[in-house]
Amino acid sequence: MFNCSQVTRTYSGRQGCMCGCKGKYTEADARGFKAMRDKILRMAVRTDVDVDYTPGLGLFVEVESETGLDTGRTYALYVD
C-alpha cells in the first residue's frame, strides 16, 4: 500500500469537519508524529473500524465501535 516513510501528516479528530476545528493535524517534523502514525497504522487492522485508502492521498480510519476511547473519531495518514 505505502511505506511508513511516505507518511507526511497525520490527523486525529472527532468525525465530521476535517478543517481542524474537530481535531488536529500533525506534520512529519512535529513532536508526537511517529507515535500518532504508528497508532493509526495499528488501528487500521482492527475489525471495528472503517478503512478507506486513496492512492496518492492517504488512509482514513473511522472508528465505529460503541465502546472505547476512540469511538466516533476519525484518523488519517496522508502520504506523498
Ligand SMILES: [Zn+2]
Ligand atoms: Zn471545521
